[in-house]
Amino acid sequence: MAWNRKLLRVNLTAGTCTSEPLNMQWADEYLGSRGLASKYLVSEIDPKVDPLSPDNKMIMSTGPLTGTLASTGGRYTVVTKGPLTGAIACSNSGGFFGAEMKFAGWDMIIFEGRSPKPVYLYVENDKAELKDAAHLWGTSCWHTEEAIKHELQDPLVRVSSIGLAGENQVLFGCIVNDLHRAAGRSGVGAVMGSKNLKAVALRGTKGVAGVKDMKAFMKITAEKKKVLADNAVTGQGLPKFGTQVLMNVINEMGALPTRNHRDVQFEDAGKISAEAMHEKRPTDGKPQLVTNAACFGCTIACGRISEIDKGHFTVVNKPEYWGASGGLEYEAAWALGAANGVGDLEALQYANLLCNEQGMDPISFGATIGAVMELYEMGVLTREQIGIEAPFGSAAALARLAEMTARGEGFGKEIGQGSKRLCTKYGHPELSMTVKGQEFPAYDSRAIQGMGLTYATSNRGACHLRSYTVASEVLGIPVKTDPLTTDGKPELVKAFQDATAVFDAAGICVFTSFAWTLADVQPQIEAACEGDWSMDKLNAVGERIWNMERLFNNAAGLSRKDDDLPPRLKTEPAKTGPAKGLVNGLDKMLPEYYQIRGWTPEGVPTAETLARLGL
Amino acid sequence: MWKSLHIDPKKCTGCLQCEMACSVEHTGVINPSKSRIKVFSFETEGRKVPYTCTQCTDAWCLNACPVDAIRIDAATGAKQVFDDVCVGCKVCTIACPFGTINYNQDSGKVQKCDLCGGDPACAAACPTGAITYVDADWTGLDKMRAWAAKANTAVTE
Numbered sequence: 071m072a073w074n075r076k077l078l079r080v081n082l083t084a085g086t087c088t089s090e091p092l093n094m095q096w097a098d099e100y101l102g103s104r105g106l107a108s109k110y111l112v113s114e115i116d117p118k119v120d121p122l123s124p125d126n127k128m129i130m131s132t133g134p135l136t137g138t139l140a141s142t143g144g145r146y147t148v149v150t151k152g153p154l155t156g157a158i159a160c161s162n163s164g165g166f167f168g169a170e171m172k173f174a175g176w177d178m179i180i181f182e183g184r185s186p187k188p189v190y191l192y193v194e195n196d197k198a199e200l201k202d203a204a205h206l207w208g209t210s211c212w213h214t215e216e217a218i219k220h221e222l223q224d225p226l227v228r229v230s231s232i233g234l235a236g237e238n239q240v241l242f243g244c245i246v247n248d249l250h251r252a253a254g255r256s257g258v259g260a261v262m263g264s265k266n267l268k269a270v271a272l273r274g275t276k277g278v279a280g281v282k283d284m285k286a287f288m289k290i291t292a293e294k295k296k297v298l299a300d301n302a303v304t305g306q307g308l309p310k311f312g313t314q315v316l317m318n319v320i321n322e323m324g325a326l327p328t329r330n331h332r333d334v335q336f337e338d339a340g341k342i343s344a345e346a347m348h349e350k351r352p353t354d355g356k357p358q359l360v361t362n363a364a365c366f367g368c369t370i371a372c373g374r375i376s377e378i379d380k381g382h383f384t385v386v387n388k389p390e391y392w393g394a395s396g397g398l399e400y401e402a403a404w405a406l407g408a409a410n411g412v413g414d415l416e417a418l419q420y421a422n423l424l425c426n427e428q429g430m431d432p433i434s435f436g437a438t439i440g441a442v443m444e445l446y447e448m449g450v451l452t453r454e455q456i457g458i459e460a461p462f463g464s465a466a467a468l469a470r471l472a473e474m475t476a477r478g479e480g481f482g483k484e485i486g487q488g489s490k491r492l493c494t495k496y497g498h499p500e501l502s503m504t505v506k507g508q509e510f511p512a513y514d515s516r517a518i519q520g521m522g523l524t525y526a527t528s529n530r531g532a533c534h535l536r537s538y539t540v541a542s543e544v545l546g547i548p549v550k551t552d553p554l555t556t557d558g559k560p561e562l563v564k565a566f567q568d569a570t571a572v573f574d575a576a577g578i579c580v581f582t583s584f585a586w587t588l589a590d591v592q593p594q595i596e597a598a599c600e601g602d603w604s605m606d607k608l609n610a611v612g613e614r615i616w617n618m619e620r621l622f623n624n625a626a627g628l629s630r631k632d633d634d635l636p637p638r639l640k641t642e643p644a645k646t647g648p649a650k651g652l653v654n655g656l657d658k659m660l661p662e663y664y665q666i667r668g669w670t671p672e673g674v675p676t677a678e679t680l681a682r683l684g685l
Numbered sequence: 686m687w688k689s690l691h692i693d694p695k696k697c698t699g700c701l702q703c704e705m706a707c708s709v710e711h712t713g714v715i716n717p718s719k720s721r722i723k724v725f726s727f728e729t730e731g732r733k734v735p736y737t738c739t740q741c742t743d744a745w746c747l748n749a750c751p752v753d754a755i756r757i758d759a760a761t762g763a764k765q766v767f768d769d770v771c772v773g774c775k776v777c778t779i780a781c782p783f784g785t786i787n788y789n790q791d792s793g794k795v796q797k798c799d800l801c802g803g804d805p806a807c808a809a810a811c812p813t814g815a816i817t818y819v820d821a822d823w824t825g826l827d828k829m830r831a832w833a834a835k836a837n838t839a840v841t842e
Contacts, residue, residue, distance in 0.1 A: 369702065
């Protein structure tokens, strides 16, 4: 089996680490990673629990393909109840940490309780112990990773940690591994901070021994890697330009949310695009982009490694930021840039570096700054309140507010609560561009209608990675649909949601789905995992995961009213571009979606649906 | 004709498919910690460098071995460790100037690249061509070609 059949339970209150057999019945029903960890979470916590209390649990989990030669098989997932949304939070990350967990002999780690003092978990194969982290508390993810490698005298250890943002319980704090990969969304870092858990350090030398049929697995994974290599997006676009390949495309479509979604096109999109990252700077003659980089096992290699302009005002006299480090992905470039009207590529990279260094989700951070800038321009927030001037387009404000938010200084504390709480506090909840309290990513749902339904129904709050209908509506993958109509979108969204849940549960990256359908993943799972893994079964696994997450959210107190978009997207038409004059047609799509899902008009799975899925 | 592993670090993305393939070939388990090729990441420079044995002609490891456990594979030119002879003394690991022969705690023997009998798994697994298996006499061919292309010779006068 590609599972290790073993989980590590860490009780932070008691300071104990115990080994447990993995529930293989559940593995058969939920596969792994997002699916299996969620099953454990919903079985072990009260849905109404305060996300930042010791009664919440946090699970780090791999999937059966994590740590294998299946392309992109390096992902791990963090599942918990999210503090930003009050919904189930499920955030996955690449890098090398997930594979190391597998190599150490574990499928997942369940953290419960709260440590009385800062600690980190050190796992070396079967050995697991909590170690004092008092000397690491108050330091960045970058420092923590380096310090742990130094004190363990092991440069090969893989570390994930929280920075100041997670410690300060910034509600969009993330968990950073391998310096610049992150379980980024939904505030999983704040939960880790609330548990006084600074870091997890792993070293595994056992490998993945239990692949069902290694010969068949080697053959099928090689075939499927070729599919990725031969595809224009995964073989050429993503390695060369990264996800940033989308910036100009989405702007042309009039789907680039700009200045807190007031506009749908950004006049400076070209300046913050992939192409701009490739261009030599006039200041030092170097392009910002140094190279691309892969996560564990990934044959796409969309990751960006960039070098900031040493002379830029944000980093003058700050040599710690001068080296090559994680560069701008599309989402970060949008959130830090277009969402605030900032067209200064170097300032964006500085804010991006801070997000990596101190563990903040750049999407939610950037989008919250967009709301702050709108409130500032309206006169609701003043220079005195914020501490600086913060008009749209101010690179200086972006940079300073990033520092303040990460460090919990002054007004940064309020930004760290996310845009929903901030806008509500200042009397304009309608200006928060969120669903279930989580900020939108980089696609305007007035110009890509299916994304409106995607956002509204996402179980972890607004998110593009739960059903990336952009693939179909913009890129024609697997079939082209018209982005400007709502027709057929409920069906499309459901199909993407269920399939994506399987990609996530398997332990691979959803970006493979630019080239792979579930039919490409199925034989890889089949060769790796014992048991029957037919398409029918996998489709049921995906739908089961989706409904399980929904049931948790309903029990947590969320309902149909939370499956909604901010009024701006439903009443203020797009001003320019192909979608000019359009709003999002969510109200037309949602009832149909519920029906297709087998849910009541109130968004509750019916008894028949639950019985069909074995829930 | 012998061939050599040829490594072009500029093409490496750090995905570790080579390490996985190497470990599967030699141990049957996906386990980069037992790989004979290792990818190093120089984070602040954004550089990744795969590194393994270059199969020296007059090999330090081979010369240092007190029990003649390291021998030349006539078909490939690989310096090969014979596990049934190796006593795990590790003298070869001291002798090798490049660190590319290493002790394996599980087997109690040393291990190094053996070119997989002439079909190196790492080169086959590399998605970017950073690791290739080329004519041993022409490992510099790509670099020569690149420099030749820069020679400023007009096609027609």
